[in-house]
Every structure is written in structure tokens, then in C-alpha cells.
Amino acid sequence: MLSSLNVVIVGNGVAGVTAARIIKEKNPKARISFYTDESHQYYPRPRVYEVLSEAKPQNIYILSEEWYRKKGFTVQLTKKAVNINTERKELLLDDHSRVKYETSLGKRRTPLCSSNKRQAHSYYAQSETL
DSSP states (O other): OOOOOEEEEESOSHHHHHHHHHHHHHOTTOEEEEEOSOSSOOOOGGGHHHHHTTOOGGGGOSSOHHHHHHHTEEEETTOOEEEEETTTTEEEETTSOEEEOSEEEEEOSSOOEESOTTOOSSEEEEOSOO
């Protein structure tokens, strides 16, 4: 029997969205939340030029808010992760709030402090259940 795994994804890019979709396919009960410092939903970075040429950011979104809702994903925009405590399984946000999780995924574009010094990869995941 599958459990309702609580997954936190740091970032809002193609890797995180793809991982969330696959996790949900494998475990439909999984609760998946995205935390990103960006103010917009996922969009393909090569299309930024369209926004610079006066298109609205919403015009380049690949996935609608409805898509996220139907999948059961929660997206926390403008919520920057500043620390991840892998021992406590807790994400610290820039507003000093803390988010508990069972599994976390993320990409380090900028340094993200980790309580686990062995984390040397661009992507990280902690879980015994995946």
C-alpha cells in the first residue's frame, strides 16, 4: 500500500516539475509542494525573450495553475529556501518559516546550506521511500 508521502521540491524548473509528475504517477497519494523564490509559474527559460519583447509572462507558461491543482501540487511562489536540515527533514524559508517533509528534491542554482556536508551534487534527494 502506498503512503501519502510528503515531498518538497525546491525550485520551479523543468527538473522539479518532471520529478513531481513522475512521483505522482508512481505514488498518486504523494503530497507535493514546490517552493521557489520566483514570482511566476514554471516557464521554459529560452522563451524569456518573448517577455522582453512585451509578451505577458503568463503567455509563456507551459503549465497552467489548473494543471498544478488537478495534479494536487501546491506551488509556493516567492518562498525562497535558505537552508535544508536533512537530519530534521525540515526546510527553512527566508521568512523564517519551517516546512517539514519526508523527501526533498532540488537544484542548487545558488548555494543552499545543508546540514549534510556530504551533499556535493547539483541535485539532491533524501528518502528511503522512493
